Amino acid sequence: MLDTTQNFSPSIGFDIVICINMIHIAPWSATVGLMRNTATLLPTGGLLFLYGPFRRHAAHTAPTNEAFDSDLRVQNPEWGIRDLEAVTTLAKDHGFSMLTIEAMPANNFSVVLKRS
Numbered sequence: 001m002l003d004t005t006q007n008f009s010p011s012i013g014f015d016i017v018i019c020i021n022m023i024h025i026a027p028w029s030a031t032v033g034l035m036r037n038t039a040t041l042l043p044t045g046g047l048l049f050l051y052g053p054f055r056r057h058a059a060h061t062a063p064t065n066e067a068f069d070s071d072l073r074v075q076n077p078e079w080g081i082r083d084l085e086a087v088t089t090l091a092k093d094h095g096f097s098m099l100t101i102e103a104m105p106a107n108n109f110s111v112v113l114k115r116s
Contacts, residue, residue: 004033009040016047023087024052024069027078031087039094042115048096050111051104054084062107084109 004026017038023031038048053065060066060081069081088098088111096113104110 004030004037006033008037013043014041014046015043016049017041018049018051020051022052023050023054024072024081025079027076028082031082031090035090035094035096039096039115044115046115047099048091048113048115050087050109050113052108053081054087054109054111055081056084058083058085065107084111087111088113 004022019034022034038046042048053061053068055061055065055069060069065081072079072081084101091098091113095116097116099112099114100110101112102110
């Protein structure tokens with residue numbers, strides 16, 4: 001496990017970074033750190049795999065996700081289901097391009113980004 005808000009430079013290389021169910025249960029700064037750090041960890045062509053709930057086009061994808069988002073924000077105002085477009089824009093700003101977005105069970109998404 002890594003603290004994405006901290007800079008890190010491991011002594012080994014990676015081909016893929018997998019992030020499951022973190023972005024919505026962490027402050028936005030953790031997502032910024034995830035993108036910044038994976039951009040330095042992954043070689044050109046390396047993959048970043050994201051999994052979890054996301055809003056699409058500024059709207060929840062299901063009433064259950066809207067309720068979950070409200071619940072998260074009560075627990076911590078810095079948490080919450082993020083707009084996928086904001087996450088992918090941040091990724092693009094750190095040198096990633098979109099490969100695929102797949103709808104998954106329980107109103108989650110698999111998102112695969114490639115280091116350009």
